[in-house]
Amino acid sequence: MHLDVDLHMRLGSFEFAAAFSVEGRRTGIFGPSGSGKSTLVNLLAGLLPPDEGLIRLDGRVLHDSRSQISLPPEQRRVAVVFQHAHLFPHLNVRRNLLYGHRRLPLQRRKLALADVASALDIEHLLSRSVAALSGGERQRIALGRALLAAPDLLILDEPLSALDHGLKEQIIPFLRKTLRRFDIPYLYISHSLSEMRLLTDRVLVFKNGRLKTTSDAESMARERLAHCESGYLNHLQLGASREVGDLLAYRWGTTELIVSSKESSGSGLFGLASKDILLFKRHPQALSARNLLEATLVELIPCNGNVGVVLDCGGQRLVAQVVREAAAELELKEGGKVFAAIKAAAFRRLL
Numbered sequence: 001m002h003l004d005v006d007l008h009m010r011l012g013s014f015e016f017a018a019a020f021s022v023e024g025r026r027t028g029i030f031g032p033s034g035s036g037k038s039t040l041v042n043l044l045a046g047l048l049p050p051d052e053g054l055i056r057l058d059g060r061v062l063h064d065s066r067s068q069i070s071l072p073p074e075q076r077r078v079a080v081v082f083q084h085a086h087l088f089p090h091l092n093v094r095r096n097l098l099y100g101h102r103r104l105p106l107q108r109r110k111l112a113l114a115d116v117a118s119a120l121d122i123e124h125l126l127s128r129s130v131a132a133l134s135g136g137e138r139q140r141i142a143l144g145r146a147l148l149a150a151p152d153l154l155i156l157d158e159p160l161s162a163l164d165h166g167l168k169e170q171i172i173p174f175l176r177k178t179l180r181r182f183d184i185p186y187l188y189i190s191h192s193l194s195e196m197r198l199l200t201d202r203v204l205v206f207k208n209g210r211l212k213t214t215s216d217a218e219s220m221a222r223e224r225l226a227h228c229e230s231g232y233l234n235h236l237q238l239g240a241s242r243e244v245g246d247l248l249a250y251r252w253g254t255t256e257l258i259v260s261s262k263e264s265s266g267s268g269l270f271g272l273a274s275k276d277i278l279l280f281k282r283h284p285q286a287l288s289a290r291n292l293l294e295a296t297l298v299e300l301i302p303c304n305g306n307v308g309v310v311l312d313c314g315g316q317r318l319v320a321q322v323v324r325e326a327a328a329e330l331e332l333k334e335g336g337k338v339f340a341a342i343k344a345a346a347f348r349r350l351l
């Protein structure tokens, strides 16, 4: 996907002005409330006419003020999933899903209803009325409807922000799996850094209606170490597990990690907070933590009163965090060796 944008729009006292080009299939649009994220979505989808500007998607002009071209939303091949599902109340689930699909010329009907319904686990809902659905089900149907419309660009505008925390955790795996499987390029709009890390590669950061910077969610999470109480959440993709007494052992690079069996067995993405990693200068002789890793210190990230410590553990990266005084006592320096201790209970399954 290649998107060129050069837009100017005034809404009351708010001014949106951004010029950028993005390439790639998983792009995040990040920014605080009021930074202009939804304004950008509405401009791209053709729901709001800019005062002036250009939008080009894969070389196709969607809007060009100079040539007075402005394609209506239904001709843009841009589908949006909003925070609230906006399903058609008079149509059942199946007809909602097929709404855009049925309006496509035959050669553009790339996906089949059965495949999308199966990927989103909504097959059992097809003949239901949309009035009788939960919030998570409604969002999955909105996503299915957008995918079946076979857009050149899918925009996900804070699709999870109306859901409670438990539901978010359930729906993120669906989103990841489905977006990967159907491989439609997307813009993911959110002010959740954790969603950005799970769902995007590049991130455009907006502030006050302007593009402030382009980054990636991983770097942004590390930069947050300085400001965020909870520090940095390491993401560890772990493969098959085996039982070791009451615990689970996972292969991780050249080493093995012992994880509490409270977490279900099998492969998955696990979170490990930087502050849950204890560092030692020398091998501790007796230790209650189930994991002791020998690591090389790769980078020190100074933060407010703390130091972020990037470790290489047999080719795998981990970010730990210690207070500044401890960093001095441990004589931490780049290239040095340290031991990292982690309790089995510190790992939390994310996906």
Ligand SMILES: Nc1ncnc2c1ncn2[C@@H]1O[C@H](COP(=O)(O)OP(=O)(O)OP(=O)(O)O)[C@@H](O)[C@H]1O
Pocket (backbone or CB within 6 Å): 011, 012, 013, 014, 031, 032, 033, 034, 035, 036, 037, 038, 039, 040, 191
């Ligand atoms: N029709 C309008 N008239 C006047 N001001 C508007 C209008 N629409 C949006 N705004 C203002 O434009 C600014 C950007 O709004 P926008 O909805 O794009 O922000 P956002 O980044 O999506 O925020 P959030 O994360 O809260 O959804 C806000 O200050 C908003 O109040």
